[in-house]
Amino acid sequence: MDLNKLRTFCSIAEKGNFSAVAEDLFMSQSAVSQQIQALERRYGVVLFDRGSKGATLTEPGRILYNKARKILDIEDEINQEFDDLRGLKGGELHVGASTTVGNFLMPFYLGEFKKRYPEVKVSMMVENTRIIEEQLLAGLFPLAVVEHETQNSSLVKEPIERDRLVLFVSPEHRWADRESVTREELMEEPFITRELGSGTREVMEEKLKESGVDKLNVTMELGNSAAITTAVAAGLGVSILSRRVVHAQLESNMLQQVPIEGVRLEREFYLVTVADRYSSPASLKFREMLVSGDATSPLPDVR
Template identity: 40%
Template sequence: MALNFHQLHIFYTVAEKGSFSHAAQALHMTQPAVTMQVQSLEDYFGAKLFHRSTKKIELSEAGRSLLPYAKRSIELMKETDINMSKFTHMLEGRLHLGASMTVGEYILPRLLGPFGKEYPNISVSMKVINTRLILDEVLNHQLNFGLVEAEIDHPDVHIEAVMKDELVLIVPRDHPLAQSPSVTMEEVLKYPFVLREQGSGTRRVMEEELARAGFDSTDMKIVMELGSTGAVKSAVEAGLGISILSQSSLKHETALGVLAIKPIEGIRFSRSFYAIYLNSTILPISAVTFVTFLRERDLSQWM
C-alpha cells in the first residue's frame, strides 16, 4: 500500500475536528469510511495515530508527529491547484457557489460571461443569499465556498479578498441634497434612511465605517429595512428615504439620472469582496479556477 494524499487529508480533518463523526460530516463521507481510511494509514505506518475512548479522541505521539506534514501536504495541494488553474482552459465541471446579494445580483453577472468565454466547459450554479446565511451554509457544509461583502472572523473559515468595491450615499434626483457637490454626515443624518437588512455585508460595512468616523448608526432615522439592493434602490427612487449602497449596483440608475451619488466629506466606504470556505476543504479545481480568475484579472474592464 502506498501513502496517499486522500488519507492524509482525512487524518488532518479528524485531528482538527477532534471527532470522527464531525470529520465525516466535513468531508461528506460516512463515519465508517473515515475510520477505515485512518486505520489504513495506521497500518501503513505501523503506529496508532489516535488514542480513542468513548468520550473523545486524542492524537498519539505518532499522530502529533504526522500532523504538521499532513498540514503541509494540504497547503501544497492548494498551491498546486492555484498554480495549475491558469492552464485549465479545457477543464470540464460544474461550479456551485453562494454569493451575497450585491455580488450575486450586480457583480458576478458581468463577470460570468468573460469567465465562460475563457472556460467554456465549466457550468455555473449560483445561490444568492445574504452574507450571514452564506457563512451558515459554508459552516454546515451546504456550500463549498461563497463570495461575500464583509470580512468574516471565524476560526474554521479561510477568507481571501478577491475584488474591491466602494459604498456610496444615494439620493433621489429631486432630494434637497441632490444639488450639493458633497455633504457632511451631520447633514445626512437629518434625513430618513432606507437600508439593507441586518446580516447583509453592505449594512455591516456601512455601520463599521461610520463607527470608525465617530458616528453611531443608531442615530440614523431608519424608516425601512429591505432584503435586496434592488428593493432599496426602488424605495430611494420613490422618495421614501436615502441610502448607502455599492457603487457597482448603481450603473443604470445613475446613467438614467433617477439617483444621484453624493460624496460624504471625510468618510469613504471602501471594502473588498471575499471568497470564503472551510479551512479543512480542498476546493474543486473549478472553484479554484474561478477564484484565481477573480483575483488575477483586471475586472474593471467588465464592470
C-alpha cells in the same frame, strides 16, 4: 478484485491467443498464464479451452467475460471522467455569493469562467453574507464571494476586488444639488437600509461609526438593493449602497450621488473557502482566476 488480471483475461478472450496478449502487455507468456490460473483458482472454474487453434472461452469463461467487460468499461469511464475534470472538459462549479456580489459581479466572473471552460456546468446561490457563510460551512458549495470580511476562524478569506459605497438621493430631494452633506445632516435624515445579516449594511455601519456617524435615522429596512433604489427614487428616504448597484441610475439621472463631508466608504470583496476542505478542479480554477485578478467587473468601483 485485481482489475489487471481481469483486463488480461478479457484481452485473451478477445484475441484468442495467450502469446499475442503477452506481447501486447510486454509480459512473458508464463506470467500471463499465471494471471489466468489465479482467476481460475479464485472462482473454482476453468475459463479457457486451450487448443491448437488458440484459447476459447468455456461457459464459465463467457459468464466472467460479460461481467468483467462491464466492470472494465466502468473503470475506463471513471478514468475518463477524472481526466475530463482535471482538464475541465466536464464537471460542475457550485458557488455562493452575497447579494451585491451575486447580482452585479458574479455574472461577469462566471461569464469569463464559462468562456474558458464551456463544458463545466455552473450554478450559484445568492443570499445575504451571513446566510452564505452558513451555507458554505454546511458544505452547500466549496467557495463563495462576499462583501464583508468574515470573522469566522474556520473560513479562509482572500481579497479579490475593491468597492465603494455611496450616498444617493432622489433627483427631487433637497440634497440633490448639494456638493456635500455633513455627518450630522445624514444622522437626521430618513434612511433606508438593507436587512440585518447584509454585508453591505455591516460594512456601512462599521465605516460610518469610524467616521463619527454613530446612529442613523432608519425608517425602512428592505431585503434587496432593487427595492431600496426604488424607494429612494420615490422620495421615501436616502440610502447608501455600492456604487456598482446604483451605477445605471446615476448615469441616467434617476438618482443623485451626494458626498458626505470627511467620509469615504470603501471595502473589499472577499473570496472565502473552508480551511482544509476538498476543492474540485473547477473550484480551484475559479479561485485562481479571481485571486489573480484575471476577471474583473467592467462596472466602476471607487471613482
